[in-house]
Amino acid sequence: NLRTLVGDINAYYTVKGEFGTDPNIAKWKDITNVPLKNHADVPITNQSTAQEVSLYIGGTRCIGVTLHDKVGVLPARIQFYTKNPKAGSLCQQVLAAEPIKAYTESKILEALPGTMAIGSNTRVYSK
Incomplete structure (x- = not known):
């Protein structure tokens, strides 16, 4: 599911070029069909990509995910919380x-x- 989610995010960003801003911010349901939940343990329905979502494994929240558009020298990025x-x-x-x-x-x-x-599917290290 994590690999699929990353692929879906990359594909969406390649096509759209951004996740958008209010009121036109992307919704998680428009990016992927990977089952995600919010921190209230509720499956996401209409949550925007501005909100952290989580992948669950064996009924336990294991990996949180947030998305960020390109800002200055920082590329568009996915941030994982474990x-x-x-x-x-x-x-x-x-x-x-x-x-x-x-x-x-x-x-x-x-x-x-x-x-x-x-756009990266491998580790990206700082110098």
Whole structure:
């Protein structure tokens, strides 16, 4: 699901060139059909991409995702959050897998851990 989500985000951004701003901000449902939930554990319906959403594994919130348009020298980017004190063992196993770490441990700058440039499917490191 994470790989599909990243692919869907990249495809959307390639076509549109931005996620938009109010009142024309993109909706998660227009970008992907990967099942996502908000922090109230409710499946997303009409949430905008300005809101963080989460991927659940085994019923546990494991990976949070936010999107950012290009700003100044920073590229458009996806930011992943994996800090969940309630994460179960299945979630921890998934987060430890190398393919998942390639996303969640990416960084554009030291100040932006867990961040991948849109259009990239590999780790992006700071210099």
